[in-house]
Amino acid sequence: MPRFWRLLLISLIIVLVLYGIYFTLGRPVIPLPTIPYKVFPGQPLHAIVTSDGADQLRLTLNTSGVVEVTSADQSVVALNYTPDTFENTLDLGERLLVAQKTVQGDGDVPESSPFLRKLINWVIAYYYHVIRFRLSVLVTALP
Helix, strand or coil: CCCHHHHHHHHHHHHHHHHHHHHHHHHCEECCCCEEEEEEECCCCHHCCCCCCCEEEEEEEEEEEEEEECCCCCEEHHHHHHHHHHHHHHHHHHHHHHHHHHHCCCCCCCCCHHHHHHHHHHHHHHHHHCCCCCEEEEEEEEE
C-alpha cells in the first residue's frame, strides 16, 4: 500500500477514535477562549452595556442551541435555537439588509446566493449536531 493511502487511513482511524471518545463522553461542550471587546464612550453599544449599572456584558453562543447574554452574573436574555429557527434568523437578516439598501437609495440590492445559504445552514447543522463548542464575547464599557 502506498505511503499516502496508509497515512490517510491512519489519520481517518485516529479521527474516528477521537470522535468515538467524544461521543461516549456525551458530546460535552468545548469551551473556547473568551474574546474581549472594549467599547468607548459615545458608541451606541456603550449605553446598552452601562444601562444596568454594570460595566460588562457577556454574550455566550453555545452551539448546542443556546445564546445567552449575562450582566453581573445575572441572565439578561437567553434564547434557544435549532438549525431550522436559525434559518429563520438568516431570512430576517437578509430582509433587513434589503430594506436598508432600499431606504438608503443605493438602488443596489444584494442578492443572496443559494449556495452560500446552504453552506451556512450546513455549518450550523454540523456544529449543532456533531461538535459542540461555547464561544463567549466579553464586552467592557470604558469610562
